[in-house]
Amino acid sequence: MKKCLPLLLLLCTVWGCKEKKPDLSGDVPVKPADFIAVFPKINLPYVVADTNIHKAGDTITIGTKAFLQFFPDSSLNPITGTNRKLEIHPVGKIEKEKENYLLLKISARKKHTSLVVFVTDKKNKYLASKEILRTGLDDSYVHSVSINREPTFLMSQEKFGKENALQFSRTGWVYTSEGIFMVVINDSNEDPTKTNIINPIDTLPKKNKYSGDYIRDKKNFISLRDTKKPNTYLFFVHFEKNEGSCTGELKGEMKMKDANTAQFTQSGDPCIIDFRFEGNEISLKEQGSCGNHRGIKCFFNDSFIKKKEPRSSKHSK
Numbered sequence: 001m002k003k004c005l006p007l008l009l010l011l012c013t014v015w016g017c018k019e020k021k022p023d024l025s026g027d028v029p030v031k032p033a034d035f036i037a038v039f040p041k042i043n044l045p046y047v048v049a050d051t052n053i054h055k056a057g058d059t060i061t062i063g064t065k066a067f068l069q070f071f072p073d074s075s076l077n078p079i080t081g082t083n084r085k086l087e088i089h090p091v092g093k094i095e096k097e098k099e100n101y102l103l104l105k106i107s108a109r110k111k112h113t114s115l116v117v118f119v120t121d122k123k124n125k126y127l128a129s130k131e132i133l134r135t136g137l138d139d140s141y142v143h144s145v146s147i148n149r150e151p152t153f154l155m156s157q158e159k160f161g162k163e164n165a166l167q168f169s170r171t172g173w174v175y176t177s178e179g180i181f182m183v184v185i186n187d188s189n190e191d192p193t194k195t196n197i198i199n200p201i202d203t204l205p206k207k208n209k210y211s212g213d214y215i216r217d218k219k220n221f222i223s224l225r226d227t228k229k230p231n232t233y234l235f236f237v238h239f240e241k242n243e244g245s246c247t248g249e250l251k252g253e254m255k256m257k258d259a260n261t262a263q264f265t266q267s268g269d270p271c272i273i274d275f276r277f278e279g280n281e282i283s284l285k286e287q288g289s290c291g292n293h294r295g296i297k298c299f300f301n302d303s304f305i306k307k308k309e310p311r312s313s314k315h316s317k
Contacts, residue, residue: 027065053105057104091105168189219238233256234252246296
């Protein structure tokens with residue numbers, strides 16, 4: 001027994017020295033080193049599709065409170081709106097010379113799951129973010145993202161059309177030294193006038209004063225929906241100019257500055273858009289650099305007329 005005692009003490013010492021798993025609930029402060037440690041290194045190239053996104057990432061859960069210790073609350077708005085009942089899982093990290101790319105899988109009430117890349121500097125300061133894949137898009141396409149060593153994030157949608165011909169659209173994004181994501185690849189064999197546009201906020205409430213759909217045609221419109229704050233609107237704008245050769249799309253929140261004007265601005269994004277309401281018309285004017293959300297030769301400078309809501313049928317007494 002005496003001979004076994006040193007061995008037992010050694011085993012107890014080794015067991016006691018094992019590092020405890022960090023508390024990622026957010027109820028206590030999380031050390032940056034502990035937060036980064038839960039992201040495994042991604043072997044590039046890396047490919048994931050909406051059909052197998054459930055296999056991506058670790059089973060570790062990052063609490064929303066812990067997430068918000070490292071990333072601004074506004075970075076979630078384009079992905080989940082004001083919903084903060086989220087499931088967040090680390091997928092992996094890509095380490096480059098000047099910045100790191102952290103991939104997270106974010107689910108909102110199980111309605112959809114998004115794969116999002118968050119860019120930080122070497123001191124873990126948030127720089128930018130972009131949703132690169134989303135499930136729940138009922139458009140008959142298979143959506144995927146492929147990441148190469150640069151890294152370029154190549155977002156693709158594919159489906160088989162008539163005569164079993166493959167139809168595809170692919171857009172490649174890179175993070176630039178200006179602190180934004182920019183399109184560097186745009187490849188498609190589809191007619192842009194026939195490509196369906198998915199309005200991600202279409203089914204949300206529209207009871208507030210300016211909520212509704214403002215349109216020019218099916219390819220050029222802006223939708224406004226309610227948030228919990230009466231002076232803040234969730235919006236989704238899409239436009240296609242020059243016969244579809246230059247497109248723009250943005251989802252975010254606009255805050256009213258006074259009775260007739262509002263503005264979109266978001267931490268980490270140089271894009272700033274001013275909105276003005278006059279009667280049943282809304283006009284947009286781009287102030288900051290919004291190249292992360294549109295083509296190079298077109299801008300968020302436009303106006304749209306509010307679509308009349310259908311009257312609810314009333315039964316005669």
